[in-house]
Amino acid sequence: MTPRPMCGKRVLVTGASRGIGEGIARSFSETGAELILHYRSDPELAGKLANELGGEVHLFRADLGKTEELFKMFEWIGNEFGSLDCAINNAGWDPGFIAPDDITPELYYQLTDINVKGTLFCCLNELRLMKGRGGSIVNIGSVQQNTTVPGRTLYALSKGAIHSMTAQLALEGGPLGIRVNNILPGYVEVPRMKTTSDIAEGIPVRRIGQGRDIGELCVFLASDGASFINGADIPVDGGVSCKLARGSR
Secondary structure, three states: OOOOOOOOOEEEEOOOOOHHHHHHHHHHHOOOOEEEEEEOOOHHHHHHHHHHHOOOEEEEEOOOOOHHHHHHHHHHHHHHOOOOOEEEEOOOOOOOOOOHHHOOHHHHHHHHHHHHHHHHHHHHHHHHHHOOOOEEEEEEOOHHHOOOOOOOHHHHHHHHHHHHHHHHHHHHHHHHOEEEEEEEEOOEOOOOOOOOHHHHHOOOOOOOEOHHHHHHHHHHHHOHHHOOOOOOEEEEOOOHHHHHHHOOO
């Protein structure tokens, strides 16, 4: 029989209907967890995923860049379930290449509302729902918080903020038995990214990442086996951040 280590555990995954979030949801589903899957814009896609996963799956739609919708989601979770055991803050926006001359205040606020403000207030609400029982919060950052490329100023800025808030909240949550960590994906196959063999050849392990690569680490960080891992930044990138840092071709 396949082990189901998360039976009886309640897990929130934001941005769960596609890409990395879908991979995370599938990984947790196999562990027997009760899932709360957040999505923003496609109820049909979210419903299809929930049906495929089976088990205890609950869906909630919200734009986490809008504070009132974010708080409404956590109010619903509190009223409906009372607590969380694990939360994966995956929801975010990647605007792609933006030259410095094209950065506007509007773009800045659009990006930071979801990537920074949204992640922060998700974390704060998750800490509240885990207080008194412990738990694990995992933020999904990016290798680009440390090693980036031209045209990514806004995106790298937002992921750098997630790095800082993860470290601080790890200090706040640790004494409460709540661990907060940050996963840094590299190139992962998602709908918005056109993958090519050239990209794969540029990654030391010679393949594009999959959502499940991130999901499996999320499951581990939620487990008792990771009970001494707190405030960590963990790259899952096939080695590409090492290559970027060293200027390798």
